Amino acid sequence: MSQASSGSADDRKPVLQAERVSKYFPVDRTLFRGPRLLRAVDAATLFVRPGETLGLVGESGCGKSTLGRVLLRLTEPTYGRILFEGTDITSLPQRQLRPLRRKMQLIFQDPYASLNPRMTIGDAVAEGLIVHRLAATRSELRDRVASVLDRVGLGPDSAERFPHELSAGQRQRAAIARSLAVEPCFVVCDEPVSSLDVSIQAQIVNLLLDIQETTRAAYLFISHDLRVVRHVAHRIAVMYLGRIVEVGPTDRVFAQPLHPYTRALLSAMPTADTSRRKLRLLLEGDPPDPLAPPTGCPFHPRCAMADADACRSRTPALEELERQSHHRVACWHAADTGSA
Amino acid sequence: MRYRPPAHDPMHDTEPLLSVDDLVVSYDTDDGPLRALDGVSLRVAKGQRVGLVGESGCGKSTVALSVLRLLPSPGARVLRGAIRFDGQDLLTLPERSMRAVRGRRVSMVFQEPMTSLNPVCTIGAQVTEALTIHHRLSRREARARAAEMLDRVGLPNARRQLDAWPHQLSGGMRQRVMIAIALICNPELLIADEPTTALDVTTQAQILELLGHLQQQLGMAALLITHDLAVLAEFAQTVLVMYAGQVVEQAPVDLLFSAPAHPYSRALLESIPSCAAPRGSRLPAIPGRVPDLRSLPVGCRFQDRCPVVVEACRTGEIPLRPFGDGRSVRCILSPREAP
Ligand SMILES: Nc1ncnc2c1ncn2[C@@H]1O[C@H](COP(=O)(O)OP(=O)(O)OP(=O)(O)O)[C@@H](O)[C@H]1O
Ligand SMILES: Nc1ncnc2c1ncn2[C@@H]1O[C@H](COP(=O)(O)OP(=O)(O)OP(=O)(O)O)[C@@H](O)[C@H]1O
Numbered sequence: 076m077s078q079a080s081s082g083s084a085d086d087r088k089p090v091l092q093a094e095r096v097s098k099y100f101p102v103d104r105t106l107f108r109g110p111r112l113l114r115a116v117d118a119a120t121l122f123v124r125p126g127e128t129l130g131l132v133g134e135s136g137c138g139k140s141t142l143g144r145v146l147l148r149l150t151e152p153t154y155g156r157i158l159f160e161g162t163d164i165t166s167l168p169q170r171q172l173r174p175l176r177r178k179m180q181l182i183f184q185d186p187y188a189s190l191n192p193r194m195t196i197g198d199a200v201a202e203g204l205i206v207h208r209l210a211a212t213r214s215e216l217r218d219r220v221a222s223v224l225d226r227v228g229l230g231p232d233s234a235e236r237f238p239h240e241l242s243a244g245q246r247q248r249a250a251i252a253r254s255l256a257v258e259p260c261f262v263v264c265d266e267p268v269s270s271l272d273v274s275i276q277a278q279i280v281n282l283l284l285d286i287q288e289t290t291r292a293a294y295l296f297i298s299h300d301l302r303v304v305r306h307v308a309h310r311i312a313v314m315y316l317g318r319i320v321e322v323g324p325t326d327r328v329f330a331q332p333l334h335p336y337t338r339a340l341l342s343a344m345p346t347a348d349t350s351r352r353k354l355r356l357l358l359e360g361d362p363p364d365p366l367a368p369p370t371g372c373p374f375h376p377r378c379a380m381a382d383a384d385a386c387r388s389r390t391p392a393l394e395e396l397e398r399q400s401h402h403r404v405a406c407w408h409a410a411d412t413g414s415a
Numbered sequence: 416m417r418y419r420p421p422a423h424d425p426m427h428d429t430e431p432l433l434s435v436d437d438l439v440v441s442y443d444t445d446d447g448p449l450r451a452l453d454g455v456s457l458r459v460a461k462g463q464r465v466g467l468v469g470e471s472g473c474g475k476s477t478v479a480l481s482v483l484r485l486l487p488s489p490g491a492r493v494l495r496g497a498i499r500f501d502g503q504d505l506l507t508l509p510e511r512s513m514r515a516v517r518g519r520r521v522s523m524v525f526q527e528p529m530t531s532l533n534p535v536c537t538i539g540a541q542v543t544e545a546l547t548i549h550h551r552l553s554r555r556e557a558r559a560r561a562a563e564m565l566d567r568v569g570l571p572n573a574r575r576q577l578d579a580w581p582h583q584l585s586g587g588m589r590q591r592v593m594i595a596i597a598l599i600c601n602p603e604l605l606i607a608d609e610p611t612t613a614l615d616v617t618t619q620a621q622i623l624e625l626l627g628h629l630q631q632q633l634g635m636a637a638l639l640i641t642h643d644l645a646v647l648a649e650f651a652q653t654v655l656v657m658y659a660g661q662v663v664e665q666a667p668v669d670l671l672f673s674a675p676a677h678p679y680s681r682a683l684l685e686s687i688p689s690c691a692a693p694r695g696s697r698l699p700a701i702p703g704r705v706p707d708l709r710s711l712p713v714g715c716r717f718q719d720r721c722p723v724v725v726e727a728c729r730t731g732e733i734p735l736r737p738f739g740d741g742r743s744v745r746c747i748l749s750p751r752e753a754p
């Protein structure tokens with residue numbers, strides 16, 4: 076099982092590594108004024124090992140999709156370094172990136188974006204197999220397309236259909252089939268199951284787990300559903316306003332969240348019992364504006380623990396509180412929480 | 416508020432705002448017609464919150480699109496049934512009058528917000544469009560109202576976002592823009608197709624609270640399509656569960672959660688990921704797959720996946736039968752039948 080195998084895997088080399096990666100978007104440019112910079116991702120450092128899933132969670136607009144796209148070089152990073160299988164790909168020309176493209180896939184938040192409206196689902200899945208020469212004969216191609224569609228829970232008749240002839244959930248499964256058909260070793264899954272109902276969600280999550288078990292693929296799994304993340308991720312990274320504020324083994328982060336923001340997120344998590352429950356609004360204060368981020372710790376205006384000096388003036392770095400725990404947090408008061 | 420004649424006839428009071436009766440819709444495909452809806456009926460009373468759930472592809476969006484007359488044409492056909500809104504027959508209404516209903520009296524949040532926003536228009540232009548069409552506000556007034564609405568749906572720095580382009584917003588931000596567009600004209604009925612799926616729990620809670628607030632303030636009714644059972648539990652009063660183009664259970668929300676009657680409803684509730692499940696273990700999924708709508712089995716449509724199926728399930732059409740407790744179920748094994 077993937078869980079057991081990853082426990083002994085700490086020494087394995089990461090498939091993907093990002094060092095202080097940032098993405099700034101210039102916005103609000105006018106004739107009279109230069110652009111202002113929107114820091115969608117700010118100095119994010121992370122790695123993912125083969126066969127491992129890193130969950131990425133955080134509020135809407137905090138930079139999760141942007142980070143995922145930057146890691147795959149679908150968006151150019153403003154600063155930082157990205158290593159794929161040990162090779163620095165930060166400034167590799169797109170042409171030289173092409174052979175790596177098969178190995179790095181993205182399952183989009185928006186399935187429409189990855190499906191050509193004028194191509195049938197079958198052709199869309201076959202395309203990757205043809206480009207990367209993964210099927211020797213026409214009949215092998217047909218069989219592989221059918222089997223991939225079957226694995227994501229789409230019937231063989233769907234191969235003949237166009238994206239607009241499917242329901243939203245069916246379309247998302249088609250997009251997943253297309254990404255996974257080429258057997259990638261690193262996949263950014265951007266909210267892959269959010270648009271699916273629970274039973275299909277479970278099927279897709281199970282499928283991703285099965286594929287990981289056989290191919291040792293590494294996943295960056297972006298989701299706002301903490302229940303799903305908890306289920307699939309070995310480690311979890313929490314983002315706030317473009318920064319990673321906490322990262323660690325999933326069980327540890329859930330059992331002992333160190334950042335006040337992580338604690339707020341976890342307490343807002345709907346419980347598993349199916350009785351009526353209240354979704355709680357736990358974060359006080361205004362949603363943060365990435366164009367005018369607060370000074371110091373980005374979370375301080377909404378944080379109950381914030382103090383006048385350190386929190387408001389200096390940005391805390393992501394640091395390991397307990398050595399060898401692999402649990403890192405960026406908070407001036409983490410030591411107080413950690414020991415409490 | 417619109418003027419309504421005083422009601423003497425008790426029937427008048429109970430006349431729902433929206434009623435869909437025995438609706439049958441089929442899509443044309445290369446291998447013949449596909450019956451996406453087969454005899455769907457539902458009612459939404461003024462100010463009521465109705466939820467619609469069901470597996471992907473069961474026809475939820477088709478219901479919504481039918482009500483607004485936005486089914487692809489050619490490509491889709493309403494073969495049977497009636498849709499009435501506030502006494503008007505929407506299926507025969509001239510397109511001109513339909514346009515006055517759409518957007519103003521009945522509004523919709525579409526699934527897949529990424530594709531529903533026009534990529535070449537600014538957010539401001541899209542949010543104010545309905546206001547300038549239906550209410551003849553000046554550009555300035557419209558922008559002020561739009562900024563206020565964007566703020567209410569929780570978009571940071573709403574005023575600046577008026578000049579942003581859709582690609583500059585995150586998925587969840589675009590979804591909130593869609594919600595703002597749908598709400599800006601104070602509709603009497605909101606049809607929301609998976610409105611909160613791309614949102615984190617806190618934003619989701621904020622949106623549901625806003626919808627609840629508007630609903631009370633303006634008496635807005637809502638038909639909420641979602642696969643998220645937590646959202647349903649939070650928001651809906653009555654729930655319809657759909658399977659393969661049919662309603663299989665209709666129940667008050669508490670009853671559905673405490674004692675789901677249809678085996679499919681039960682399976683759906685069981686597939687919620689539990690915090691107790693060991694990490695990496697396989698989640699309980701409903702085995703099998705939805706039947707192909709072009710070659711349906713005889714009898715119950717859930718038979719091949721049903722854990723309690725018996726021979727009689729495979730013999731004839733199974734009707735949606737009312738129970739005494741205010742719900743209807745399409746299952747011959749339902750233990751407690753109406754007297
Ligand atoms: N334009 C179309 N042409 C042909 N078939 C279609 C078309 N649109 C939808 N369908 C089919 O009709 C059925 C119902 O689709 P619908 O979009 O209503 O499902 P849904 O319940 O909203 O699903 P989801 O939860 O995935 O959004 C599906 O089987 C789908 O494949
Ligand atoms: N092309 C762009 N130009 C300008 N700003 C952008 C662009 N793309 C993203 N942004 C901004 O960057 C920030 C992060 O966006 P991103 O899509 O990464 O968020 P996210 O965490 O994926 O959110 P969600 O959960 O809503 O999908 C947002 O404030 C967004 O408005």
Ligand SMILES: [Mg+2]
Pocket residue numbers: 139140141184265585586587
């Ligand atoms: Mg995103």
Ligand SMILES: [Mg+2]
Pocket residue numbers: 242243244475476477526608
């Ligand atoms: Mg739909």
